[in-house]
Structure formats: C-alpha cells, structure tokens
C-alpha cells in the first residue's frame with residue numbers, strides 16, 4: 001500500500017518535472033490577463049504569471065533568480081510602459097521598461113529560455129500605403145515607438161531564440177482601452193468626435209493570447225522555434241471612426257451621434273502613425289494560424305465585456 005502511494009507520487013513528480021515552464025511578465029495588463037484566462041487549456045505547461053509587484057523586469061537579479069529557480073523554458077514578455085502620450089514626458093522611465101528591461105530579460109534568458117516579446121505598430125512612421133511587412137524599415141515618431149523599437153533591436157542583438165510579435169490597437173475586457181472608452185462616452189454624451197484619417201486594424205487581446213500559446217505549443221510539437229519578427233492584428237481595415245461606429249452598433253448605443261474628424265482636429269502629445277495596417281502573411285503561414293476579422297472578434301469580445309464597463 002505504502003509503495004503504491006509512493007509510486008503514484010513519484011509519477012506525479014515526474015510528470016510535473018517534464019512539463020515546460022512559461023513565465024508571463026506584465027500578467028496583470030490587457031494581454032497578460034487574457035493569457036491567464038486560457039492557461040487551463042494548456043495543462044502541458046506550467047505557467048508563472050507575474051507583474052511588477054512579483055517580478056519587476058527592471059531588476060535583472062530578480063529575473064535571473066526567477067528563471068533559474070523555476071527552470072523557465074519560455075518567457076512571454078507582456079510587461080511594458082504603454083502610456084503613449086505620458087511617455088513624451090516620462091522618457092527615462094519609458095526607455096527603462098521598454099528597452100533596458102528587455103535587455104535584462106534577453107541577457108538572463110540567453111541559452112536558458114526562449115522569449116516571445118510583444119511590440120507595436122508604433123515602430124513605423126505611418127507613411128506606408130500598403131500593409132506593413134516585417135521587413136519594412138522602422139521609423140518611430142514618438143518616445144513610446146522609439147523605446148519599443150530599441151527594445152526590439154536589443155533583443156535581436158542579444159538572443160537568437162526570440163520571437164517578436166508586433167501588434168496594434170489592442171483591446172480587452174481587462175484594463176482601459178478604446179472600446180471601453182467609446183462605450184462609456186457613448187452612454188454619457190449626445191455626440192462624440194472620432195478621428196477618421198488614422199487607418200489600422202484592432203486586435204482583440206484574447207485572439208493574440210491564443211496565437212501566442214499556439215506558437216509555443218507548435219514549437220514544442222515540432223521541436224522548432226521559428227525565431228524572428230512577426231505581425232499580428234485581427235483581419236480587415238478600419239479607421240478609429242469606423243471602429244467606434246461598430247462598437248456603438250454592437251453595444252446598442254443609439255443616442256450618441258458620432259462625427260468623423262481629422263487628426264489635426266484632435267491633437268495629441270505623441271504622434272500616432274496615420275497608416276498602420278499590418279501584413280499577417282508570415283505569422284499565418286509559419287504557424288498555420290487563422291486570424292478572425294476584427295468585426296467578428298469585436299462581437300465575441302463584447303459578449304465577455306458585459307459588466308466590465
């Protein structure tokens with residue numbers, strides 16, 4: 001009897017030690033929370049969700065300790081400084097998190113763990129007239145964009161085992177974002193002005209979270225980590241104005257008139273790319289991914305939003 005229990009316990013320990021360990025940084029942000037939602041669907045991995053209170057990525061020794069103690073095989077870096085306008089004033093802090101802390105992760109992970117790092121369409125200047133490919137030149141126009149661009153460069157210079165996923169217009173039922181703001185303002189106001197000359201594609205963070213874990217799963221199955229830069233957003237193209245109209249339509253908001261305005265009529269501290277549609281051909285082909293259209297994802301998202309605004 002005692003032997004049976006001992007053998008069963010040993011089997012559990014063996015199975016546990018065979019599971020690959022995945023560290024999620026910035027796990028309380030929009031994308032991090034969406035990843036945490038789907039963790040139970042991937043029992044073959046052990047997940048370690050952390051945020052600044054449990055693992056500050058600016059603290060290199062803490063990262064080192066965490067990775068060694070928990071035998072981390074993959075790091076999904078969702079931690080970032082994301083306050084785009086505030087970054088114009090908080091330049092040092094923004095670079096410390098989006099560039100220097102990424103260097104910490106890269107130096108510690110080198111030879112130990114593979115990194116999946118999230119970047120942004122803001123690395124581009126927005127002057128393109130066709131969907132942006134991974135090979136297109138970057139030319140960030142804001143402090144945030146520059147810090148993320150340098151974060152990418154630091155990673156590529158330091159580690160070979162890294163995947164950088166550039167995404168855009170991220171929203172989720174967690175945290176603050178455009179969808180929640182438009183619903184709140186749509187309920188509060190009779191009219192609203194929304195920019196109509198910035199073109200891109202929204203990304204439902206839940207879709208991106210699934211894509212990231214799919215990539216890790218595929219890498220494990222094929223024993224091949226396809227390092228490099230990839231673009232991911234939902235499919236389709238729209239302006240912020242189009243996006244707002246669809247949000248209001250799906251949320252049943254009928255009492256707020258939405259007016260299209262130009263970027264010039266809505267000045268912001270940080271310059272935003274005018275055109276930031278991402279070409280997703282590479283990520284779809286490399287990982288056999290199907291990406292939902294942004295309208296379909298918005299419908300799904302709003303089902304999960306009820307009660308969160």
Ligand SMILES: NC(=O)c1ccc[n+]([C@@H]2O[C@H](COP(=O)([O-])OP(=O)(O)OC[C@H]3O[C@@H](n4cnc5c(N)ncnc54)[C@H](OP(=O)(O)O)[C@@H]3O)[C@@H](O)[C@H]2O)c1
Nearest residue numbers: 026028029030031052056057079080082118120167168170
């Ligand atoms: N949001 C977008 O529209 C958008 C668009 C394109 C790309 N992206 C990229 O997508 C990724 C995820 O974005 P998101 O919207 O999920 O961001 P988010 O909601 O702002 O989450 C970022 C998380 O990182 C945490 N964090 C900040 N400094 C940290 C540190 N030193 N150590 C550990 N954690 C730290 C933040 O904590 P605090 O809240 O306490 O600071 C927050 O929980 C980021 O890389 C972002 O640049 C976002």
